[in-house]
Amino acid sequence: MIESPELFWAIRMLLPLFLGAVVSYVIGKTTSKLKGDRMGGAVAAAITLVVTIAVYIMCLTYPFAGQTVGGQVGWLKALDPDALSLFMVKIIFPLIILVAIYSLGYMKHDLGTDKYYALLLIMTGGMVGVVSARDIVSLYVFFEILSISSYCLVSFRKEAWEPIEAGFKYVITNALGSTVAILGLSLLYMYTGSLYMPEIAARISGLPELPVLVALILVITGFGVKAAMVPLHSWLPDAHSAAPSGISALLSGIVIQVGFFAMLRLILTVFSIQMQMVGTILIVFAVITMTYGNFIAIAQTDIKRMLAYSSVAQMGYIILGFGVGFYFQSANGFTGGLFHIETHAFMKALAFLSVGYIIEKTGTRQIAELKGAGRMMPLTGIAFTIAALGLAGIPAFSGFMSKLMIYKCGFQAGTALGVALSSIAIANSIISLGYYMPAIHTLFSAGDPAGVPLNRTGASPSIMLPVVVMALVTLVLGWYPELGLGPVNSAVTEIFRIIGG
Numbered sequence: 001m002i003e004s005p006e007l008f009w010a011i012r013m014l015l016p017l018f019l020g021a022v023v024s025y026v027i028g029k030t031t032s033k034l035k036g037d038r039m040g041g042a043v044a045a046a047i048t049l050v051v052t053i054a055v056y057i058m059c060l061t062y063p064f065a066g067q068t069v070g071g072q073v074g075w076l077k078a079l080d081p082d083a084l085s086l087f088m089v090k091i092i093f094p095l096i097i098l099v100a101i102y103s104l105g106y107m108k109h110d111l112g113t114d115k116y117y118a119l120l121l122i123m124t125g126g127m128v129g130v131v132s133a134r135d136i137v138s139l140y141v142f143f144e145i146l147s148i149s150s151y152c153l154v155s156f157r158k159e160a161w162e163p164i165e166a167g168f169k170y171v172i173t174n175a176l177g178s179t180v181a182i183l184g185l186s187l188l189y190m191y192t193g194s195l196y197m198p199e200i201a202a203r204i205s206g207l208p209e210l211p212v213l214v215a216l217i218l219v220i221t222g223f224g225v226k227a228a229m230v231p232l233h234s235w236l237p238d239a240h241s242a243a244p245s246g247i248s249a250l251l252s253g254i255v256i257q258v259g260f261f262a263m264l265r266l267i268l269t270v271f272s273i274q275m276q277m278v279g280t281i282l283i284v285f286a287v288i289t290m291t292y293g294n295f296i297a298i299a300q301t302d303i304k305r306m307l308a309y310s311s312v313a314q315m316g317y318i319i320l321g322f323g324v325g326f327y328f329q330s331a332n333g334f335t336g337g338l339f340h341i342e343t344h345a346f347m348k349a350l351a352f353l354s355v356g357y358i359i360e361k362t363g364t365r366q367i368a369e370l371k372g373a374g375r376m377m378p379l380t381g382i383a384f385t386i387a388a389l390g391l392a393g394i395p396a397f398s399g400f401m402s403k404l405m406i407y408k409c410g411f412q413a414g415t416a417l418g419v420a421l422s423s424i425a426i427a428n429s430i431i432s433l434g435y436y437m438p439a440i441h442t443l444f445s446a447g448d449p450a451g452v453p454l455n456r457t458g459a460s461p462s463i464m465l466p467v468v469v470m471a472l473v474t475l476v477l478g479w480y481p482e483l484g485l486g487p488v489n490s491a492v493t494e495i496f497r498i499i500g501g
Helices: 005-035 036-061 074-078 083-106 113-132 135-153 160-192 198-206 210-225 236-240 243-269 272-298 303-328 331-362 380-393 399-410 416-443 461-479 483-501
Strands: none
Touching: 005 036, 005 074, 005 113, 036 083, 036 113, 083 113, 083 243, 083 331, 083 461, 083 483, 113 135, 135 160, 135 243, 160 198, 160 210, 160 236, 160 483, 198 243, 210 243, 210 272, 210 303, 236 243, 236 303, 236 399, 236 483, 243 303, 243 331, 243 483, 272 416, 303 331, 303 399, 303 416, 331 380, 331 399, 331 461, 380 416, 380 461, 399 461, 461 483
């Protein structure tokens, strides 16, 4: 007997992650007391890797891709995975696995890493829950699980003030976003009497326009904070620059995209009858977000803050893809937006992981003080260059292919608005070279970083393996984008099934 998608997701996907977090912490903590912190951290990391790899393998063999069963197992209808869910999960798990491997070397001198790896599993469970939720309470609860674990990981290195301050700002700002989001969700429940998204959608068409519009604005604003949409992004630069680099990679690579996904799920399932209105709102946010993020990134002297503002700008491209998709009812827009989620995840994670190692060796985040670091660490310097050129949308890298799909959507719309939006997106890619190229030039300039000889000890294989893998993904998807478009096309088909349903 084949179990339902909901039961599969709850028992085989979520339960191992949350139980694994408990086991990882308990065994890691016990080992730390007996054998020392480094051994305890290594054991916790090993458990984390075993759990995430095992769950990811189950995800790859998931037999219900592209189907939706509507909840036939009682309360488990809150979990109703579809092709969109699988698209996100197939990005989440590779990133988590690669960051866990990277952290083996990067975090080896940190104390209490048993907690770090347990929180990593909780964060993963939160993300998987968010992308599979179809009940507004479940969506909210899983997002809070994700948020709380993220707060703790941002401020993990609590011996310094900067992570504590960044974590506190992250908590306050996202708590405000959560409050606004729950107001919008409560308004939906008050007017429809249902928590299940498809039922809300069935009842919303008969409601007055004003409460629906207010709920839509509250949902976009609340989850817009979590997606770092300008002007709701203020927490992001501090959090991404103060967090351990592996966590910065996850925050920029997938966590803010999960925030946008939560908004997207509600828009598609609940508000799809207002497609042009939704498209207009998203287009406005997209243009502001990408332009602001790029111009502020140019002014940064801290390389991690530069990458953080770059993430703001890149979210603008993702939002623009969906905005033009909704506005023009274009499959190309949705394809470009989804593919950019995929390519950006690996490019930005690669940028943060390579920079994290450079910072560890040089002891500085100031771009001007990193002169020559790329010459002395050529593999890491080349990896950062691949990430930066991909993020700028240079041909032959994956970022170019995903951005090209978004550009084409605007031009193919055949309207002045479409052409203008594509032109703005292209101009922003050119602007982004204003901070990527100087950073690359500095890394490969003559001289020693920070004016002192570099610590030349070799990189740990656990640090370099994820960096090399992500660099290869960025290059391969630039030359053979069809390798990454299978899950994207299934997700686009699911979007139109939901809209048409």
